[in-house]
Amino acid sequence: MRVLAIIPAYNEEACLAGTVSGLVRTCPDIDYLVVNDGSRDNTDAICVEGGFPHVTLPINTGLASGFQTGMKYALRHGYDAAVQFDADGQHLPETLPVMIEAMERERADIVIGSRALAGESEPEGLRGVGSRFIAGIMRLTTGTRITDPTSGLRLYSLRAIEVFAKAFDLAPEPDAVALLARKGYKVVEVPARMQERQGGVSYLNAGNAIRYMARTSVSILLFQWFR
Amino acid sequence: MLSISLRILLVVGAVLVFAGIASRVKRSRMQMQDSLFWLILGALLVVMSLCPDIAVFFARLFQVQSPTNFVFLAAIAILLVKQFDDASQISQLKQRVNQLTQEVGLSATEDARRDAALAEARADALAGELIAEYAPEPEQKEQVPPAPNASSVVREELEQAD
Structure with a gap:
């Protein structure tokens, strides 16, 4: 199975090189593509100097569009599966072979790397509440039980890649998992440990968190039925 | 009845709208296609101030207390529809910009x-x-x-x- 690791990068100069070298060292058989989403720092220079396979977008278009760029690349270059791999170093490359194996064994369309299955305690405070709430409405609307809906570490089959490459408004977020699950795409989870981000800045501030929850909830509870 | 001062205000508003459209079309800031809405809105303002009976009629029909209130209601309703349409167009434009950006990046690679x-x-x-x-x-x-x-x-x- 030819797998492409899509690494969306927006202003990730602090940790991109470390993430890529770790990925290449641990998983030499997995191709990767950095999608530099209009970064204003040295992300592009790091890609060029390191000889990383990369696509640099001239302006910042957001994670959904950056990820879609990677999905288009995967589709056009004949990959069988694609995984979202964060540039900040929180995803561990050791998990990827386990996910690929699970996809082949279970004939799954989406394999999620789950922190909960790896025995990590639920995130505390509002984050945990949000995560549990999303898991709840996903189970309610699709019947699929997801232990770690907000995990960004997801492996997609060719069938799912095609959907993402052609979609109008499909972000690699829990609502996309719910939508595909309801349409009969098989979703499975494997245990995945994760690390704290190794540098750079998280986009998760209070305003974004509220927007994220609002968009995700409305998408799963309401718009899912029209799509 | 619409007060005479409100009618004058409506005409002044219409004149400002017409002037705004003319200047933007002239300076290539608005396509003629998109100016149509504002032209019609300006015309409506003028008609409303010249024939206040229209406002009186609709105010009675919908049992709005005064014709003035009907003028306000109509303006709000029209603007909401316009805003709704604009939101949809902006969504589509964002999508197009993203698609183009993606293709530029992919081609360069x-x-x-x-x-x-x-x-x-x-x-x-x-x-x-x-x-x-x-x-x-x-x-x-x-x-x-x-x-x-x-x-x-x-x-x-x-x-x-x-």
Whole structure:
């Protein structure tokens, strides 16, 4: 199975090189593509100097569009599966072979790397509440039980890649998992440990968190039925 | 009845709208297609102030307390519809910009890859010619060895270019 690791990068100069070298060292058989989403720092220079396979977008278009760029690349270059791999170093490359194996064994369309299955305690405070709430409405609307809906570490089959490459408004977020699950795409989870981000800045501030929850909830509870 | 001062205000508003459209179309800030809505809105304001009976009629019909309130209601309703339509158009424009941006990035990556392959093939071909010229092997004098790393596509391109 030819797998492409899509690494969306927006202003990730602090940790991109470390993430890529770790990925290449641990998983030499997995191709990767950095999608530099209009970064204003040295992300592009790091890609060029390191000889990383990369696509640099001239302006910042957001994670959904950056990820879609990677999905288009995967589709056009004949990959069988694609995984979202964060540039900040929180995803561990050791998990990827386990996910690929699970996809082949279970004939799954989406394999999620789950922190909960790896025995990590639920995130505390509002984050945990949000995560549990999303898991709840996903189970309610699709019947699929997801232990770690907000995990960004997801492996997609060719069938799912095609959907993402052609979609109008499909972000690699829990609502996309719910939508595909309801349409009969098989979703499975494997245990995945994760690390704290190794540098750079998280986009998760209070305003974004509220927007994220609002968009995700409305998408799963309401718009899912029209799509 | 609409007060005379409100009617004057409506006409002034309409004049401002017309002036605004004219200047923006002239300075290429608005397409004529998009100015239609504002032209019609301006015309409505003028009609409303010239024939207040229209407002009176609709105010009675919908049991709005005063014709003035109906004018306000109509303006709000029209603007909400316009805003709704604009939101949809902005969504589509965002999508188009993103699609174009993605294609620009993907093309640049493909171009860079092709250029690199082409340069490599050129270098290999040149090396082959030099070897043939300066260190000819008796048997292979006519033959330029094919570039080992170049794909057949790239080689064909090279031949066409020559």
